[in-house]
Amino acid sequence: xxxxxxxxxxxxxxxxxxxxxxxxxxxxxxxxxxxxxxxxxxxxxxxxxxxxxxxxxxxxxxxxxxxxxxxxxx
Numbered sequence: 471x472x473x474x475x476x477x478x479x480x481x482x483x484x485x486x487x488x489x490x491x492x493x494x495x496x497x498x499x500x501x502x503x504x505x506x507x508x509x510x511x512x513x514x515x516x517x518x519x520x521x522x523x524x525x526x527x528x529x530x531x532x533x534x535x536x537x538x539x540x541x542x543x544x
Contacts, residue, residue: 479530487523 486492490509496518497505504515511519 475534476536479534480527483526483530484523487519487526493519 490505493505493511493515494507494509496515497507497509500518503512504518505511
């Protein structure tokens with residue numbers, strides 16, 4: 471993974487996970503403890519989405535590992 475991908479993948483993942491539309495979708499599945507009807511996050515929703523973000527970025531980093539020669543020589 472190039473340095474640009476290393477920066478862009480988590481940024482794109484954050485934009486998706488933190489989107490009000492995502493909160494609305496999760497609210498329709500998990501209930502009103504996640505977000506308001508307008509998509510504003512509640513504390514439980516923030517915790518849930520933070521966990522999902524960490525797991526998603528971990529998965530992305532495993533799927534697209536850093537392949538720079540500098541890191542492989544250590």
